[in-house]
Amino acid sequence: MSLDPVLARIDATLPAALDRLMALLRIPSISTDPAHAADCARAAEWLAADLRAIGFNAAVRPTPGHPMVVGHGGAGRRHLLFYGHYDVQPVDPLSLWSRPPFEPAIEDSPRGRVIRARGASDDKGQLMTFVEACRAWVGVHGTLPARLTMFFEGEEESSSPSLVPFLRENAAELRAELALICDTGLFGDDTPAITTQLRGLLGEEITVTGPDMDLHSGHYGGAAMNPVRVLTRILAALHDADGRVTVPGFYDGVDEIAPALRAQWRGLAFDARAFLGAVGLSLPAGEAGRDVLEMLWSRPTCEFNGISGGYAGEGFKTVLPARASAKVSFRLVSRQDPLRIRESFRAMVRAMVPADCKVAFRSHGASPASHMNTADPAFEGARTALSAEWGRPAAFVGAGGSIPVAGYFQSILGMDSLLTGFGRDDDQIHSPNEKYDVACFHKGIRSWARVLDAISR
């Protein structure tokens, strides 16, 4: 089956592909907010119907949370599983959006046309690049070049509580030789990249409780312990003056990167000043003496994702609050053990809470880092295919973000993942005004058509 007519068909049918993506983007499938549960179900139904339209035997599969979508189709020498997620991040602060986040539009920008909407890049737009590549293959040849299992999740942005049980219960059905995942980005503007190592993620929520009720800060201030004071003292103790994380044992299992890979990374056209400058910063915040790329791809972190306590509205309230909370996440690398770090973190926090205050913890996921076996010839095949589409050599890179599913595919299904994607650094995923470049969507579809061809031979 030849590739060229598939690529030609992709070019000719791009407007219809964009229309389909816009329809999916109109569904506000925010998984972390229970108010949007029906929207998540609607997005799953939409995807299952679309897969059936191109010949997959596809169905929405219930879970205790938001549903999965599973589809089977094609035939060939290789069996591949494609994974993407149809859920999206919350949209607050809404006031910073230039348009309603679930009323997508194609806008002109100084750097070309963009699709503007929550989820345009993360991950609906990326997910649809693969679906559209399949549609083109089927449209031209009547079938797919490989045996394909499609697997879409709806809880990726909310810690994937149903994922592990679902993988375990359906392991025989879902197991393939290799997973393809489209949830990463280009390196720089136009260098295609295959992510071969990903940081893990440990998410913790701490709530410190002091007095039984909110108090008047004049009547009790000075004598009654303030939970914001306890919490800020704890958070401030989590980094030392050199930017290292102070949780005991935190760096156990953190490997230095191999010299060859370090050399490859140093060869990439990465401008740390421009990377930080693009978001209004200039001083690397990580461990002293480390490259910025190293901080992002191969060093662990401790971040504060949210904090709240007392009166945060307009004006002033002289309250001594009863409680204060923080959401804390750790990005993990190499062989760091999320569960051991969680215990060590909690013990450290408990030791800093005064005897008459209380602390409660809530877990928001714990997944280790992932490293892929790049000796599988699919990696070299995909690298060649991507290089051909983008006109420059594709790179093996690391990723600062966590894609826990890649770890679960390894531990539960015994398969590695080939992660490639077409997002750009300025896509503002997880932020207001998320966008996906039309060019990335188009070339992304073409890229997957080529990768399918290369891997299936």
Place this chain on the structure above:
Amino acid sequence: MSLDPVLARIDATLPAALDRLMALLRIPSISTDPAHAADCARAAEWLAADLRAIGFNAAVRPTPGHPMVVGHGGAGRRHLLFYGHYDVQPVDPLSLWSRPPFEPAIEDSPRGRVIRARGASDDKGQLMTFVEACRAWVGVHGTLPARLTMFFEGEEESSSPSLVPFLRENAAELRAELALICDTGLFGDDTPAITTQLRGLLGEEITVTGPDMDLHSGHYGGAAMNPVRVLTRILAALHDADGRVTVPGFYDGVDEIAPALRAQWRGLAFDARAFLGAVGLSLPAGEAGRDVLEMLWSRPTCEFNGISGGYAGEGFKTVLPARASAKVSFRLVSRQDPLRIRESFRAMVRAMVPADCKVAFRSHGASPASHMNTADPAFEGARTALSAEWGRPAAFVGAGGSIPVAGYFQSILGMDSLLTGFGRDDDQIHSPNEKYDVACFHKGIRSWARVLDAISR
């Protein structure tokens, strides 16, 4: 004019007095929230009308913010000004209230009947004790025992932005020999108290801005500075290990209390363990080596009244926030200079903000501590009157809360204030389920009738 028939009339008309208080409590006059501006105006109109009903020449007086109420009435040897505030604190978290905060009711409690509503104690119930005492005097004798100026404010819970200009513009009209203020409490359950020293208050809001936008904590975490990290480091540095405030020069002008007053305070039946135990705490949070009463009345503090940044909703969001804010207040004593401390605080904060982050400050008031001249015979007269009503010796005490108006009366009008009030420690002012004991309301009215009699002779 004799006192006894006035007290008898107060006893006989208590139900009507309670009805009037309930009417005032139904008006949700939350001054800090612009959505309640009309309610504040309504409360002012209600009070002016009530004063006119008992013979005062009273009017609502506009300001750039919420209006004042000023009334003149009575005649006699002395000219007194009575001050109270008709605005109330916000009610959040609403879910912790046992009944709607602006639908007052009289409830039975294990310790007697209580009036339950926002403002029942602070300050509508207290304010009305004085109004009702005047009503009884007028009802029995047709006039008041002294020349009285009534002065009610509607911005006490939101930093009183209009107070100083109004006092300056109307100084000649408002100046009296002594102010009476009813916004404090009993000592313990039943010891009447005259507050002769009050802490001042400096309110500051800090906002730290890092990146230009919220970032994905995976894609930027480790390299980009997190404003929550900057803010928590600053807040954690504001107290040392002994609970002392670390702002340079903070303790300049802090006097040790006089030995005689210290002896009087030590003689009060104050149980620090019970005081903290009542709100679920046990360990004094202030400076090591100080008594709890000293921490509350004569030592300065730094409190965190609110903190916010990033995602604080349900679930988890792997965001690296663009900004984080905290509301910080300092209780001031003796001769501490609020403006010097503000500058020192801001300089300390600025020095802790990384060069590529920004910090902005917003002022929420700056008032020094107040000390009254207890040599004025009105103080001894009031002490005798209160002792008679409550059946135990009234005490001169300090107050941890700030009543900035007492300081402004000194600095702008040149008059001291006699502060007494009938709140109890468990009134939960500024908290959900605020209440005022019916017994305190009743004996409070009787107390003012006696104090007016004693001071006017």
